[in-house]
Amino acid sequence: MSRDEAFETFQGCVAEVLDIDPVQVVPEARWAEDLDADSLAVVEITLALNDAFSIRLPDVDPTKLSTVGQAFDIVAGLVGV
Numbered sequence: 001m002s003r004d005e006a007f008e009t010f011q012g013c014v015a016e017v018l019d020i021d022p023v024q025v026v027p028e029a030r031w032a033e034d035l036d037a038d039s040l041a042v043v044e045i046t047l048a049l050n051d052a053f054s055i056r057l058p059d060v061d062p063t064k065l066s067t068v069g070q071a072f073d074i075v076a077g078l079v080g081v
Contacts, residue, residue: 003081006053010072013048017041027069035068053079 001009015022018035031037037045046057055078065071 001079001081003076006076006079006081007072009052010049010075013052014045014068017044017048025068027067027072029068030066031068031071032066049075055079 011022011025014020014025014035018037018041020035024035029035031042049055050057053075055075057074057078060074065074
């Protein structure tokens with residue numbers, strides 16, 4: 001899986017949970033301000049990503065992950081892309 005393919009999967013998971021258009025899920029997008037993701041949505045996104053990538057995301061302080069790109073970097077690191 002390439003990094004681009006991984007991002008497409010990531011983008012799809014986030015868009016499905018938040019019920020938004022995948023084009024809104026860009027690396028610069030901020031979770032709360034741009035995507036209106038609350039803490040429950042973040043938990044649901046984490047579960048969806050764990051399933052989609054067959055990984056176990058670590059518990060991360062949400063205040064340290066303000067953008068989609070920061071979260072994707074963690075996923076990409078676990079997937080190895």
